Amino acid sequence: MDGVRYGRLGERYREMLGSRCPSCGAEYFPPVRVCRRCGGRGTKDHPMPREGRLVSFTVLNVASAEFQGEAPMAIGLIELENGVKVMAQVVDVPPSSLREGMKVTMVARPLTKADGAFLCYKFVPAG
Template sequence: MTLINPISYWRLKDRYFNLLGTKCTKCGAEWFPPARVCRKCGCQDLVDHEMPHTGRLLAHTVLKEPSEEFRSSAPYVVGLIELDNGQRLLAQVVDVDPTGLQDDTRVRLTIRKLAEDTKRGTIFYGYKFTPLP
């Protein structure tokens, strides 16, 4: 697995610890991941905008044989999440029994460990989702 340089990671930490996208100042459209140009109206004036922390699970799969970097975490769930503003993203779903998870489950953002660079002693954190009670 190629890990991001720790300096770059630190500079971009707001994007990892918050679900940060962009919002068009002209038409109000929201984009995740962040866009430089609004795909709705073509405006280039977009500002950082925090995405909703809740949404629903549209579809999911259980990874039982992931790539080598993630084998210690297997099996784990990856889901297609639709945020409450309509934006969609792929993310790991945690704190759930993979056999009992159902599509259309309400979920919320949580920050968790993504990876560890043992050579540099750096732990990388980012977003995952957990089912709402």
């Protein structure tokens, strides 16, 4: 992650800041300008709920160049309480304890060990 990109996206990453369509109420993360449901073009920034459920997950052993030294990494497909789905890292839990359907909570954590100053949404087991 470079500083310019983090400068542009940092708030989205730290707060999981998405968007909402004022016309029909549809919510989005990642944020969109044009509403996929009603075609409205005036969506506004909107925070996402922090609670969700693990729909599916994987533990990857082969990381990309930017995440060298981070594997194994748990990556989850998470459905938030508002129905929006995100892909994110699942941390603070041994991979063998991951279960489909488990409740998770969003936290802001350093993106990688090397990028300690860049905080990004990740998920931990709820409670």
